[in-house]
Structures are given as C-alpha cells and as structure tokens.
Amino acid sequence: DVKVTQSSRYLVKRTGEKVFLECVQDMDHENMFWYRQDPGLGLRLIYFSYDVKMKEKGDIPEGYSVSREKKERFSLILESASTNQTSMYLCASIPTGSSYEQYFGPGTRLTVT
Amino acid sequence: LAKTTQPISMDSYEGQEVNITCSHNNIATNDYITWYQQFPSQGPRFIIQGYKTKVTNEVASLFIPADRKSSTLSLPRVSLSDTAVYYCLVGGTIYNQGGKLIFGQGTELSVKP
Incomplete structure (x- = not known):
C-alpha cells in the first residue's frame, strides 16, 4: 500500500513563527501536493511539485513556500x-x-x- | 478544469442504496471523473474513477451517461461507517492538467441506524 505520512497530526504555533510541515511518501511518486482544508471551502491547492527541486503555485500560494530536495519528501513552509x-x-x-x-x-x- | 456541482448533504439509513449525483456540464474530452471519500480528521481516499458508461469495484459503482455532463456514485447497502464526505472531481492526466485537482464542497452523507 502507498503510504503518505505527515510529520505531525496536531501543531500549535505562535503568530510570526516559521513553521515547517513535512510530508513523506514511500512509493517513488514524482508528483506531490499540499492542500489546506477549511470548513465551507473544501480543499484548496497551495503548491505542487512534479519532480525534485521543481515547484508550481496552486490556487492559494500566498504566505507559503515549499521545498523538494528529495523525491520522497515535500515540505510546506509558513x-x-x-x-x-x-x-x-x-x-x-x-x-x-x-x-x-x-x-x-x-x-x-x-x-x- | 471543469467545475462540479453536487448536493451539500444527504441522509440515508443502513442497508439502503445511496446515489449521489454530480453535475459537470463543462467536462472536456480528456477528462476523467473521480470520486473521493473523506472521514473526519483523515485525508480523502480514492473510491472510483471512470470515463464513460459504468464502472464497478468492490466499494461502489459509477454511472456516466453518454453526454458525460453528469455522473452518479452508487453505494450499495450503506452502513454507519459510510458516513463521510464524498467529493466528485473531473480532470485529465497529470501530464495535461498540471496536476491540479479542484475539490468542491462535497456531499456530506449521513447514514442513520
């Protein structure tokens, strides 16, 4: 089975802090995505990546950046x-x-x- | 990417068949129709995908009329554990759609005993 893991289930941070959210997949997939989900708004795409070191903006990239240094890992940065x-x-x-x-x-x- | 419209909520009882219809009037020739299921506090999970006519797997059936402007997800004999949000999406392959999926608000299905 494909497994996608995220570094934390719950996280509390203060305003102004730099936040890293990590995602790792174990199936050698080229493409990875970050979404945010809010009540009444569904899932919205923040960023995606086709390959290592490649990234594309989604619909709501403002305030976020991403990093893809290894194929299996895609990080979202606030x-x-x-x-x-x-x-x-x-x-x-x-x-x-x-x-x-x-x-x-x-x-x-x-x-x- | 084609926009989808589906009912916001539906109620059903255990053992009944549930049909959730999705409208996608602007579907393109290359677009597939995909349904996801999401339980509270979990990521969406792929259920079924089709291009035309009928597709069936161990979980659900997907009915797509000839004009492909709508589709119906059919869940046979639902149980309480089928209570979830169901999303309908249309899109092509990762190559020609930039990897972007548009999740609408989904249909919140509530199954009662």
Whole structure:
C-alpha cells in the first residue's frame, strides 16, 4: 500500500513563527501536493511539485513556500505564521501518468495563536 | 478544469442504496471523473474513477451517461461507517492538467441506524 505520512497530526504555533510541515511518501511518486482544508471551502491547492527541486503555485500560494530536495519528501513552509493560516493541511502524492488517483496523508491540524 | 456541482448533504439509513449525483456540464474530452471519500480528521481516499458508461469495484459503482455532463456514485447497502464526505472531481492526466485537482464542497452523507 502507498503510504503518505505527515510529520505531525496536531501543531500549535505562535503568530510570526516559521513553521515547517513535512510530508513523506514511500512509493517513488514524482508528483506531490499540499492542500489546506477549511470548513465551507473544501480543499484548496497551495503548491505542487512534479519532480525534485521543481515547484508550481496552486490556487492559494500566498504566505507559503515549499521545498523538494528529495523525491520522497515535500515540505510546506509558513515563513511567518498568521492566525488566518490556522487550518487542516493535507499532503498528497500521485505517480506520473496516473489519471488523478491521489494518495493523501492523514493531515496536520495547525493552530496559530 | 471543469467545475462540479453536487448536493451539500444527504441522509440515508443502513442497508439502503445511496446515489449521489454530480453535475459537470463543462467536462472536456480528456477528462476523467473521480470520486473521493473523506472521514473526519483523515485525508480523502480514492473510491472510483471512470470515463464513460459504468464502472464497478468492490466499494461502489459509477454511472456516466453518454453526454458525460453528469455522473452518479452508487453505494450499495450503506452502513454507519459510510458516513463521510464524498467529493466528485473531473480532470485529465497529470501530464495535461498540471496536476491540479479542484475539490468542491462535497456531499456530506449521513447514514442513520
């Protein structure tokens, strides 16, 4: 089974802190994604990556950056956390050529106070 | 990417068949139709995918009419554990759609005893 893991299930940070959310997949997938999920808004794509060191902005990249130094690891960085970034963050991966069967991690619920 | 419209919520009872219809009037020729399931505090999980006519797996069936402007997810004999949010998405392969999935608000299915 494909496994996508995220570094934390719950995280509490203070406003202004730099926050790192890590995602690791064990199936050699080329493509990885970061979403945030908020009540009433569904899942929204923040960033995605086709390959190591490659990244593309999604629909809501403002306030976030990403890093993909190794194929299996995709990190989401909040440079200076703000309260409006309190959300559930979900990571996903998919092999190249697949028709959208993405595999999701369990999510990280981030609270910024 | 084609936008999808589905009911916000549905109620059912254990043992009943549940049909959730999704409208996607602007579906493109290369687009697949994919359904995901999400339980509280978990990431979405792939259920089924199809292009046309009918697809069946061990979990669900997907009915797609000839014009492909809608699709229906059918869950046979639901149980309490099928209570979840169900998302309908349309899109092509990772190559020609930039890897972007658009998750709508989904349909919150509540199964009662």
